[in-house]
Amino acid sequence: MSERGALRVRLDRLVREVVKFGAVGGAGLLVNLLVFNLVRHLTTLPVVRASILATVVAIAFNYVGFRYFTYRDRDKSRRTKELTLFLLFSVVGLVIENGVLYAATYGFGWDSPLQSNVFKFLGIGIATLFRFWSYRTWVFRARPAAAGAELPDESFLEREPPRPDRVRG
Numbered sequence: 001m002s003e004r005g006a007l008r009v010r011l012d013r014l015v016r017e018v019v020k021f022g023a024v025g026g027a028g029l030l031v032n033l034l035v036f037n038l039v040r041h042l043t044t045l046p047v048v049r050a051s052i053l054a055t056v057v058a059i060a061f062n063y064v065g066f067r068y069f070t071y072r073d074r075d076k077s078r079r080t081k082e083l084t085l086f087l088l089f090s091v092v093g094l095v096i097e098n099g100v101l102y103a104a105t106y107g108f109g110w111d112s113p114l115q116s117n118v119f120k121f122l123g124i125g126i127a128t129l130f131r132f133w134s135y136r137t138w139v140f141r142a143r144p145a146a147a148g149a150e151l152p153d154e155s156f157l158e159r160e161p162p163r164p165d166r167v168r169g
Contacts (some may be wrong), residue, residue, distance in 0.1 A: 017070065021132055024065035029124060032058035036120060040113070043079040047116050048102050055097055059090045071140035082139055096130060097123035 001009070036054035039045055045053070063086055078083075097106065100123030104110045 017136065018132075021066070021072040021135075024062055025128055026072050027065065028062040029056045029121075031061045032124065033117065033120065037113075037117070040116070043055075047105050047111060048098055050093075050117075051098050051101050051120055052094065055094045059087075059094070063089075066135065066140065073143070074140040075143045085139045086135070089131060089139060092134070093127035093131045097127040099123065100126060 032054050034054075035057045036051055039050040039053055040047060043050070063083075066086075067082075097120070101116065101119045104115065104119035110116075
């Protein structure tokens with residue numbers, strides 16, 4: 001397979017992965033915001049605690065979606081390690097997501113329901129970038145390439161680009 005063809009295959013894989021990640025993440029976003037607003041309006045929990053609870057529910061929902069949909073073809077031999085890393089990186093994402101909401105609520109006094117939802121959404125967006133990178137890099141690792149396979153299952157983003165002096169015409 002030519003370098004251009006291999007690059008195209010890697011790009012196609014990455015696009016499919018991003019779409020699947022986005023589908024699970026979009027559903028998780030809805031779960032997160034729904035739980036957040038239900039808890040916020042039906043209880044007396046402070047806004048950031050309600051958000052943390054909603055994030056934890058969304059993390060559980062997302063793990064199932066990522067493991068059995070987005071990354072179902074990835075290595076499953078080390079589930080304990082996978083789950084431990086998933087929870088570790090999810091907690092970092094939780095801190096990022098709720099740190100934005102905390103700063104808006106307690107740092108700037110923006111605590112209306114609309115403002116809380118806007119900053120929760122912003123926090124989720126920032127945390128999602130971190131989660132995508134960490135999950136695909138550390139948690140749901142690619143299986144080792146099969147012997148004799150034409151194209152190793154390596155990350156498109158980690159592959160060194162071809163050098164101009166090695167490109168064939």
